[in-house]
Amino acid sequence: MAASEQLEVELKFDVDAGHSAPDLRVLPGVIGATEPETFNLDATYFDTENLDLAGNRITLRRRTGGHDAGWHLKRPAGAPGTRRELQLGFDEAPADGEVPTDLISPVVALTRTRRLIPVAAVSTTRTVTTLLGADGQAVAEFAEDLVTAQSLLPGGHFQEWAEWEFELLGNDPHPRLLKTAEKTLRAAGGREPSSTSKLARAIGSTPTVVEPHLGKRPSALELVVTDIAIHRNSLVTQDPLVRTDADDAVHQMRVACRRLRSVFSGFPTVLDAERTDHLGGELKLLARILGDARDSEVQLALDENLLRAENASESLIAELAGTETAIHDRAIKAAHAAMDSDRYFALLDAIDELIASPPPGPDADLDATIAVDRAIAKSRKKIRTEQSVLSSLTEGSEEWAEQLHTIRKRAKRLRYSTDAAAPLDKKRYRKVATIAKRVQSALGDYNDSRINRARVAEIAGSGKLSGPDMFVLGRIDARQQADGQRAIDAYRKAAKDL
Incomplete structure (x- = not known):
């Protein structure tokens, strides 16, 4: 028991x-x-x-x-x-x-x-x-x-x-x-x-963990360390939930990894890069391992969504979702193995050490607001560059779709940079974060529809399903095509404000 x-x-x-x-x-x-x-x-x-x-x-x-x-x-x-x-x-x-x-x-x-x-x-x-x-x-x-x-x-x-x-x-x-x-x-x-x-x-007295907070006029280093502490706490909070495969825990732990990485990449001159670069690499590896489990979770949810309001046969259900549960179980076991490793614990120790004694970079004493403004400007410039590349591609082509995915990743980084400024409580940062989130969400929805349509096409081409099941697949494909177009329309509307 x-x-x-x-x-x-x-x-x-x-x-x-x-x-x-x-x-x-x-x-x-x-x-x-x-x-x-x-x-x-x-x-x-x-x-x-x-x-x-x-x-x-x-x-x-x-x-x-x-x-x-x-x-x-x-x-x-x-x-x-x-x-x-x-x-x-x-x-x-x-x-x-x-x-x-x-x-x-x-x-x-x-x-x-x-x-x-x-x-x-x-x-x-x-x-x-x-x-x-x-x-x-x-x-x-x-x-x-x-x-x-x-x-x-x-x-x-x-x-x-x-x-x-x-x-x-x-x-x-x-x-x-x-x-x-x-x-x-x-x-x-x-x-x-x-x-x-x-x-x-x-x-008696213990070294009680104190929630991170900022003073009135923080430096860039103080902002960065506070943000690292916030996301470190989130990662540690999600750890036991991932170990029990709790709902959404893998996603939230992966987000914590990505947000930590975004602090290092978004503010590269605030901390000493020579002493922090390895942390970004370790967090990237952990996020990738968690990503395998997260991707299978997402696909299970997508499969369930695809079959909504459809009279699907057991054969069609098995084709869409039958193998995904086993894939998810294997991915979760791999995540648990990684989280029981000395390498994972060494990463957590290194993050704690950085918070306790942060190695300052050349811009450590810069005003936090100036550092955030520079990070946002740099991120927006990269998005506009990627949008320029998109405009040169044929709409609907494979290259065009992949470029949208690249823009989505850039929007996510912009959102994380502005989220890092949340402790500063400034309206202009919240506005940029909202726009970036809309772009990210719209392009995420488009990517989901694209993956779903490819999955439907693969199953339809297998020759395993009956005529009624093929008809259901056709209905699903049409619905996904419409969802994808709505997502593109939402992206174009949001992208105007970037």
Whole structure:
């Protein structure tokens, strides 16, 4: 049985030891409570020597006692007080006590090749009261904890404290339950917690990752490093989702790679090129590997779209989509293998090192706005050059179609350059980005129709299908031809503003 994940929504308060808790049966949606039950919980927390998990507000522990004994991985879920908790029972974990692979995989983009070691031992005497709703179902859990913790880090110390935790249960709590519980518990003596988790309090300060941001008048180097940090965070966020083949994750991770590359190529003199060129090459390789999986995803979606509102036979469905699933599975396995390699982890280390200590190029001190203006002007000039080449080609020819694809790639780079300026919050950059996106989207739609028509022609020429299936293929081809023409019209309209 695989690890199970749930969303954890809870409140936490520091409180004096032995302080009496209020009667929470007065909360909205609560009509009763179970008798308090006391457990002894013993947990060992694991992290790298650098505290890569704790620095990202993640906890990984092995805990005995209570109803959920086993391994737990807790990660932020976006909203304050909300975390995703991945659980694995001892009967499903390695018998040797090693950290289970199922819990390493979601955070391996942070831990990489670094060893996970015990960093804290926490013992808790927990008294739990379960609050019940009108139907007798559990709606919340209130825990009164007496905690003793020993840091296992060099120079670590021993601590004792008391705290209250209030956690929502079930899928449909009363809308005012959490907010009213917070007011009630604060009024009863609950205080702002000194740490976000028992681990954080046990080990003290950690190198917490700070979201990148810019000052009022940033330099080109500050803008570039901020943008790299944003896309690095996106890449790391998508990593565990790609490992589970989550919807759109491959696409988003590939976009993060491309955006990182666009920063290096769009602002080549802001960073020392001799020290960053290899990063662009590694990101290009990773994007290509992810691209194989992404292309198969796109083709599966295109195949489904082609068959919309059509009375297609099983034979035609098999011809269009039958082999694509197997291709996708192979591509995903190849992506996972690449993401488990030392080369991938070395790339992530190199990006982190660059963010921490960026090697300045000759234009590092240039005003960020000037650097962006130059990058946009250079990109637009390249697009206009490619458009000039397009005008010399015969419309509808293979060369003409390939040139449109080249213009699409140039538009995408322009869009990425303007997106890099998003932290500057300037209207003129957003306008250029919008135009570039329209051009990119229109030419992407045209390219899809072109690929689809070639695919339809190939299947039609195979001689495997019946007359009715050939008729359906003819309808699909006509629809794709019309879609392609609409895309070209949209491109020409948008391209006027480039």
